[in-house]
Amino acid sequence: MIQIIQHIASQLQAAYPADEAEALAWWIVEEETGLNRTQLQFGCKDTTFSPHMQEIIARLLHFEPIQYIFGHTLWCGLDLKVSPATLIPRPETAELVELISHSQYPVSDCRVLDIGTGSGCIAIALKKQHPEWDVTGIDISAQAIEIARENAQRNGVEVNFMVRDIFADCAELNEENSHYDIVVSNPPYICEREKSGMRRNVLEYEPASALFVPDNDPLLFYRRIASLRWGTQLFFEINESFAKETEDVLREQGYTDIRTIKDIYGKERIVAGRLISRSS
Numbered sequence: 138m139i140q141i142i143q144h145i146a147s148q149l150q151a152a153y154p155a156d157e158a159e160a161l162a163w164w165i166v167e168e169e170t171g172l173n174r175t176q177l178q179f180g181c182k183d184t185t186f187s188p189h190m191q192e193i194i195a196r197l198l199h200f201e202p203i204q205y206i207f208g209h210t211l212w213c214g215l216d217l218k219v220s221p222a223t224l225i226p227r228p229e230t231a232e233l234v235e236l237i238s239h240s241q242y243p244v245s246d247c248r249v250l251d252i253g254t255g256s257g258c259i260a261i262a263l264k265k266q267h268p269e270w271d272v273t274g275i276d277i278s279a280q281a282i283e284i285a286r287e288n289a290q291r292n293g294v295e296v297n298f299m300v301r302d303i304f305a306d307c308a309e310l311n312e313e314n315s316h317y318d319i320v321v322s323n324p325p326y327i328c329e330r331e332k333s334g335m336r337r338n339v340l341e342y343e344p345a346s347a348l349f350v351p352d353n354d355p356l357l358f359y360r361r362i363a364s365l366r367w368g369t370q371l372f373f374e375i376n377e378s379f380a381k382e383t384e385d386v387l388r389e390q391g392y393t394d395i396r397t398i399k400d401i402y403g404k405e406r407i408v409a410g411r412l413i414s415r416s417s
Contacts, residue, residue: 138177138178141190142166142177145190148198149161149194151198152197153197161197161203163177165190165194169190200337200338200342201342202339204219204225205221205342210225210226213262214265215261216292217257217258217261217291217292218287218288219284220280221342221344222344223344223347224255224344224347224348226256228401229401230258230259230323230374231262232400232407233259233321233374233406234258234259234263236398238263247267247318248270248271248273248316248318249270249317249318250274250275250319251275251322252275252303252320253277253322253323253325254275254281256284257274257284257288257289257296257298258288260274260285260289261288264295264296265294271297273297274296275299275303276300276301277301277302278300278344278347281347303361303365304361316367316368317367317368317369318368318370319368319369319370320362320372321371321373322374324358324359324362324373325347325349325350325358326350326355326358326379327350327376328350328351328355329349329350329352330352332349355379356386359375363386364390366390366391369412371387371411372408373409374406374407375406375407377404377405380397380408383408387410392411392412393413395408395410396410
């Protein structure tokens with residue numbers, strides 16, 4: 138078995154660093170055999186290297202994300218379906234979930250809105266950790282909402298997912314949902330000019346509409362969401378280059394207790410604030 142993993146990793150090193158190639162090799166074999174790493178190392182007979190494995194390697198060498206190849210990913214304790222209609226959940230976003238989950242909020246009757254929910258990862262993770270919370274997720278993409286609903290079902294939680302466009306008339310949403318204790322969003326925040334420094338597996342496969350904003354208006358989603366004033370507490374995942382500017386957006390809309398939190402890589406990644414009054 139170890140020889141097969143080494144063989145896969147050696148092929149993948151044509152496109153990936155050695156440590157990443159090895160991690161991908163283990164992932165392939167785990168998926169193909171249904172066994173975990175411990176079972177593969179200590180309790181499994183050798184598996185034949187199959188043509189299907191070679192097909193997976195070929196797709197990876199064309200930089201297709203392994204999460205899309207297998208159609209799911211493990212993230213924040215969840216098994217989530219993903220497709221090119223949704224972003225692949227990142228570790229930084231798991232930090233956003235943990236920050237919210239471990240903050241001080243009502244034990245019950247806490248209403249949460251996840252804007253731009255995508256695969257539903259944030260909404261589902263919060264609901265999983267706090268079953269007593271009332272969680273809603275919205276997204277402009279009907280395909281994403283379909284996947285989010287499936288993810289809620291496969292992870293055994295009930296989340297209200299809806300197709301909504303926050304730049305359209307929001308009267309219907311206001312009537313439906315009134316006010317939330319927590320609003321959270323990981324909106325598009327990568328500037329078009331940043332594409333040159335990004336990896337092909339992101340640029341060529343993940344949905345551009347969920348990633349990029351115009352160079353001349355990088356804060357349009359933050360400005361719009363903050364102006365809706367739907368939540369007492371607001372949490373954003375942000376572009377590390379615009380922490381101060383994002384704070385200013387919240388301040389202009391009347392938010393207080395504004396703070397920026399760094400991620401595990403030391404990058405300014407989360408901006409949070411509190412809205413005392415909803416009056417204009």
